[in-house]
Ligand code: ADP
């Protein structure tokens with residue numbers, strides 16, 4: 015227990031699996047946790063002391079499954095092995111932790127998802143308060159992918175959500191105590207920088223690992239990285255200007271070395287993510303556009319990912335996710351992808367051949383990672399070799415495609431003949447899944463192994479002949495040669511023949527109807543066989559490790575090929591979806607504009623079974639462009655009205671999705687389009703419309719709106735869906751109105767689409783130059799309302815709500831009364847004091863009249879004297895002088 019306590023002290027944040035013979039035992043609190051989480055029996059052990067120690071154990075053979083279960087629940091498991099052979103140990107067997115399995119660094123296949131990366135994300139802060147920079151570093155231990163960034167505090171959460179970490183690594187000070195190593199969850203980070211608040215809300219139970227703050231210091235990180243990658247300076251990695259991020263990177267490398275040292279061998283040099291190279295998609299936008307995750311149920315099919323993921327390989331599927339979350343801003347890069355997609359859209363045969371060839375490409379990235387970390391199985395190596403064989407086929411097809419991007423990929427589409435040669439020469443065609451379950455190394459690869467194998471073969475051969483030989487020699491026709499684990503080989507003779515047994519046989523065991531014997535020759539041969547088997551196993555293991563290490567040396571090169579293959583796969587997927595769904599290649603413009611003809615919503619379109627999706631056009635342009643060309647018909651701020659269910663939200667998101675898709679390098683669901691490049695894309699949904707984030711409040715909506723108003727630029731695209739709806743009507747309308755004014759007149763004038771049920775906003779068109787009204791059309795067919803889903807210019811008919819109510823069968827009286835109130839409200843809106851009125855009228859019940867009398871205070875229930883006079887006026891009998899006098903008169907009236 016003293017040994018246990020010493021080791022446990024160093025792994026306080028993990029459940030310690032303490033190897034004792036054929037079991038991993040857990041003690042004390044760990045045992046209680048393990049028993050609860052794994053459904054084990056909790057026993058106790060008395061170690062001679064006064065107290066009983068709780069204990070729970072799992073058999074070593076089944077340990078993988080238990081470890082997996084714990085890690086999936088967010089625990090870390092430290093695997094403590096016996097470091098020497100217990101038979102040879104003097105005193106207590108030496109033990110040590112060989113690996114800590116954590117949610118973010120797991121290498122076990124059962125803990126990895128095929129088409130998404132498993133990230134450990136480290137965060138570090140540089141400076142304090144408002145000037146604090148937050149650095150972020152991430153590692154996928156299974157592939158060696160290593161990235162860093164220093165996002166704006168406002169986009170930190172989005173960055174983290176994009177990565178979707180399985181584990182967070184932060185300075186222990188952030189937890190508000192200085193305990194050092196202890197586990198936690200995101201919600202515990204009480205002393206963390208404010209920028210993390212949102213992360214805590216987003217995933218409160220995200221596992222968090224803590225390490226002392228000094229480990230996150232930039233200087234230390236710089237040293238650690240330079241040493242690790244053998245460089246003098248980090249400038250070559252593009253990390254020259256980074257501080258906090260280098261600190262985070264240093265901490266992550268140190269942590270990885272501590273828990274999963276094997277993965278260090280495959281760690282690739284860090285890549286810096288430069289914010290300006292990507293559209294800053296914030297978390298709300300990614301959620302609202304349903305890029306990767308659906309807002310409500312519907313699963314993957316309800317997301318953009320679900321529609322465009324026609325990738326063949328795991329590496330392609332993971333790259334696609336990254337591309338989807340980070341649309342580009344570089345025009346050349348975008349156009350290069352469009353072009354590359356184009357060559358495959360046109361050439362369906364090449365596309366199919368490419369997909370077929372990619373079908374024999376395995377997860378090279380992870381396989382190479384496993385080879386480097388010494389975890390690859392014999393089958394892994396064969397899969398790598400098969401992939402190497404597939405690369406030239408892929409390459410051959412790519413060579414035939416005409417586009418600069420394809421040409422640029424060629425040098426990296428490398429077949430790695432060295433790897434192929436090593437594996438083909440050394441490993442049998444169909445090796446077992448694990449070592450020891452059959453031959454792994456090929457005949458003829460190693461003389462020593464071959465000698466051992468032939469010795470075993472000779473021995474077995476001798477034994478195989480023994481039965482016949484001895485039957486003949488002894489005349490015992492029923493004599494049998496058998497084998498069991500306890501006694502080894504034996505000769506079995508039934509009772510009736512015992513008399514014929516030769517004297518040199520040695521009796522070994524009595525069975526029900528006979529006896530078993532051995533002979534010295536048999537024992538000797540058996541020893542030879544067993545000895546040979548031991549030699550074979552040892553030699554195979556040795557040779558395999560050598561081969562794996564040799565392959566591991568090529569890991570970095572293999573991963574470069576993996577990257578290229580993944581890109582081929584994604585481009586091919588883009589082409590496939592474009593060809594099948596009749597998408598078009600967008601023309602990328604240098605101006606701030608969005609002109610879409612016949613645009614469709616890629617996901618809704620797929621969902622509509624039977625119905626056809628109604629395509630719609632969009633014309634948006636930046637303020638500068640419109641001021642030069644006011645007659646272009648485009649809007650900078652588009653006010654979109656229409657009744658519920660008309661298709662406003664769908665239209666709005668379709669614009670965002672088309673723009674995002676184009677900048678990812680994909681073709682788009684439209685007839686044709688000319689698109690400028692946007693630097694930011696915001697999509698907001700008003701609180702009460704946002705069902706998915708159930709706890710979402712009006713405050714959140716306003717925080718998000720504030721974020722847009724602060725961060726949008728002249729080059730941004732802002733999509734607002736029912737903003738202001740989460741509060742009372744006048745409040746909400748007032749906010750919607752002033753937000754619109756700001757987007758039109760404020761310091762930044764982003765292209766904006768505002769879908770709203772506030773009909774009043776349509777008035778903006780007559781006041782602000784670059785505002786255009788659009789509506790989603792609705793038609794009435796007898797007793798039915800038909801949503802035409804067609805967007806056209808102009809404001810929508812405001813009384814549709816009442817209309818729908820009538821068709822739905824509201825009592826006649828209610829419908830008529832509603833119309834009356836609506837008219838009064840409209841009149842009120844235009845009254846001199848701009849006060850809307852709660853309307854008395856012919857149909858008003860008595861209590862409303864009473865209320866109406868009381869609120870004459872507001873001047874609303876009274877008929878307007880000016881209006882009354884105007885109504886009485888007979889224009890045909892009015893002289894010019896009388897007209898002038900009348901004007902004076904009503905002006906007096908108004909003043910009084
Ligand atoms: P709103 O936001 O105006 O209430 P939605 O955008 O939510 O309306 O659309 C309502 C329904 O109409 C959606 O379920 C969608 O499937 C369908 N829809 C929307 N736009 C179209 C379209 N252009 N063509 C066909 N169906 C559409």
Ligand code: MG
Pocket residue numbers: 662663664703735
């Ligand atoms: Mg809507």
